Amino acid sequence: MGKRIMLVEDDHALAKAIKDKVETWGYEVVVAKDFQHISEEFQEIQPLLVLLDINLPFFNGFYWCTEIRKASNVPIVFITSASDNMNIVMAMNMGGDDLIAKPIDLDVLSAKIGAIFRRAYNMHTAPNVLEHRGATLNLNNGTLDYNGKQIDLTKNEFKILTTLLEKKNTIVSRDMLMTKLWQDDCYVEENTLTVNVTRLRKKLEAEGLEEFIKTKVGQGYIIED
């Protein structure tokens, strides 16, 4: 069963951008076309999740939510603008399951979609592990397994390794790594990052994983095949 999401957003550019991003996470995204007959389109598409913008032509998101709810309990996530002055309690009272505000934070959107699929359909987002050269990074318990041995990583080291592996074969800038760490409330500075990467490399080398992380001078780090 494909993980199909219906996106009801009338702004073409935004709809395309969202579709492109969400599809890279392994979902199938269908963008609604007829804003006068959304509930009919919903019946045709049969999605597992609906991303529903509030401000639409003809009828607004709340109206379509009510319409869809007449026949289905499918999870609905509202997309709101900050000036809508809406909060999650209102969203739920209106029949929705969650809401996300513009401008859309992709990390948050990814987490919300993942959570809904897990809750509603017991589906886990792929994958729970990241792998490279025989070493498996377990995203659930933050450990690195290699050759039957478990390597413990600090929170920062884990975050750095996860980011590099998620973007395998692309250069990840130091700024990007630092931003990821700050999002975890670790306010590292330039030196700290260098120290963390060095320590991580030492740990990997100690287990025989030489040159796991390569440095691209002036650009960042990379894990490549």
Place this chain on the structure above:
Amino acid sequence: MGIDSRKPSTNKQMPHSEKQKLGTGKLIGRYIREKLDVLLLVAACNIVMLVVFFLYRLDMAPFFYAFLLNVFFTFCGLCISFFRYVARHREREKLLMMLENNDYAAIDQQTLETEDYTRIIELLYQRCNSLLSEHDFLMEDSKDYFTLWVHQIKTPISVLDMLLKDDSQEMRACRVELFRIEQYVDMVLNYFRLGSNSKDIAYKEVELDTLIKSCIRKYAPLFINKKLKLSYEPVQAKILTDDKWLSFIIEQLLSNAVKYTSDGTVSIEVTDNAIKISDTGIGIRSEDLPRIFEKGYTGFNGRSGSKSSGLGLYLCNLAAERLSLKLSVTSEPGKGSQFYISGLFDKDSGERLE
């Protein structure tokens, strides 16, 4: 140099009704002056009688008797007239006070003069009211338009945000600029929300740590881009506040800290009675210090390149007032500045849990 655009001082002049309060003595004086023509007429009539009687060699005794009666009745008449004069004056004073409170009720018409003036007053009063209504309507209209505008512009900002997710240096530079655009857009929304008297405050219990951390996360890219350090020790504290407005204040202060610090550290510290946000930036001159919360005040900020709107701290102060908090600042030019948000832990608003 500083641009001073303080709002015009609220009119603390004496209300019109106080300006011309006349005591009884003065009233009598004025009445007599006004009635001088009547008095002169009566006097003239009496003199005519006196002269005619005299020239006709008539007996003066009846004349003097008549003269005394004249004086007596004139005096009585003038007294009655005087009391009516004073009463009408007091009525008009009441009307003046009513108009000062934007209220109006017609007074008794007695003379053609009063009628005419009443019609003029009524016309002016109506004009005034319709201008006020028109003004209110235009303000609401303006606010509605800008709310719609903010709403509309969030969409292309959102699109750009997603399209610029690549990790190259140009993309990162673009994202920083996009963030700045977003900040200005949010500023517009908050300007209107704080300007109107809308009661959009919702107090609830908030974990201060969570709130501060989410503000930091939002501004992380700016810190990293400028290679500034951040120091913050998590705290355990629950407070009663509106998280939206408190976030706005903290974010604005963080934004300023980053803007005016070229290198060093920005620290956030939660003390017994305040949140302290300090930086190692260029600081604020002592002459500018008492005025930085004024609307439109930019002061000397060493940034000859970009123009500051002078609104950030002004809006912060408004928001703080709305939350019954107080903003204060100390600074040393060249060393750094320290901003304090105090009043969070007052008896009614919150408790610190250690």
